[in-house]
Amino acid sequence: MAAVVAGTAGGLDEFFAATRAAFEDAARRLGRIERRYRLGPGVLRLSVAGAAMADAIAGALTHLRLPDDDGTASLTIRAWDGAGSGRPMVPAPWPATAYGQKGEIDVGGDGRYAGFFQQGAETLSLFDRPAAEAFYWARDAAAMPYWERSFPFRPIYHWAMAGTTLQPVHAGAVGRVHGGVLITGRSGAGKTTTTISCLEGGLAYAGDDYVLVDCGPAPTVYSLYDTAKFTEDSLARFPRFADAVWNRTRTGDDKALLYGHRAFPQALVAAMPIRAIVVPRVTGLPHTELRPIPVTAAIRALAPTTLAQLPGHGAETMAKLTRLCAAVPCLEVAAGTELAGIARALAAWLDR
């Protein structure tokens, strides 16, 4: 391939054209899999080269699949992997210094393009804003870790929603079809326990880790992934899910990954109006109580953890999340040790 000029719009145009050609080459060699999915109020067109890559990334999206047709899409993602295609990735047009701490890539140019390299998962996300077209390349789809399988495309969704009222957020979402709650909070605060308790208690489930929210006048949560991640402790508390664990062999502090379309298909919901933002707190007491908290307490719970993991658009994202928190009640769920009580308390609040 011809050398490209780092940091120039022309060089990036050439790089993206070469990347598109590399995907097409992989699709010819491995077979092209075309699917359409719901993406909030829009449509995602996913074009994948090879079954291994499709297996790695499409499982978490199963519940959002739409009929295959040639209808329009609000975002197109083309995905393939190096190991499967047997070809190296197009050479990077930027210097080693372009990589930031979180994996953001300072691609240079005029802002048309964005890039992110996820270490550990060894995946590269690239975005062409005006074309609403993204590329997702993995070093080896078969080796993709469970956590990336559980929430692929996070940076791409984040870029694609810039300039809209939509925003991927680090939160779970459960509730009723007529209204649900976002569950957010720092690591270890009880987010997973609260979310899974609600799933176990019969509430609808839109996600446990990342969901898409509309921060506009009618706050709405959209499911992005049907996955749930259980710690060993959670798995012991909710043993009926054990048979559905995808990664039966785990090491260290790996969490158990479950796909909702296999483990709890009846609970999955694509969208719910947001009735409240809930910040859990583990109390050690038996009963669960809901208490109002200041809006800013919810912002502190939701914004830093969301912003820490998504590349760019920090001020815009902060403004969106502030608007969202100000638009709905913010509650603390003082989560009791009697786990069924968590779902009962939230269901009672939603059904008032």
Added chain:
Amino acid sequence: MTDAIDIAAVRFAFAGGPIVHETLDGEVVIINLKTGTYYSLQGVGAECWAVFADPATPATLAAQLIEKAALPPDTAAAAATAFVGALHAEGLLQSERELAITPASLPDLPEGLGQALTLQRYTDVQELLTIDPVHDVDEVGWPVKAEGVKLEA
């Protein structure tokens, strides 16, 4: 405090860059996107933060503290300098000239005011950013494979 520089006369303003902030219901939440550290200021503290939306000096802030909190001039000056020094040390305010400020303690203040002027600092999100940054790239510019990195949320 640096020698020979009157900090009270130096202008400071919001740092921008990786620092984002929003104010709601009398509280400002400030986030450093680079480090994951986030901060809170409430009540008078949030009002003092807002002073630096446009470049302003600690002397300007002190004048407001005299007016709003009825502080004696010396106490207001010391409180303003300490407040600005703390925010500057965290990289939340930038100064019009390069400064090395040794943060000072707040003076004795009326009940509640000292707490309002104390920057609340939270570091629990930092663990999401502790991944080792890219050090090496291969011959075609892609990061060398990272082993053992786990980023599940």
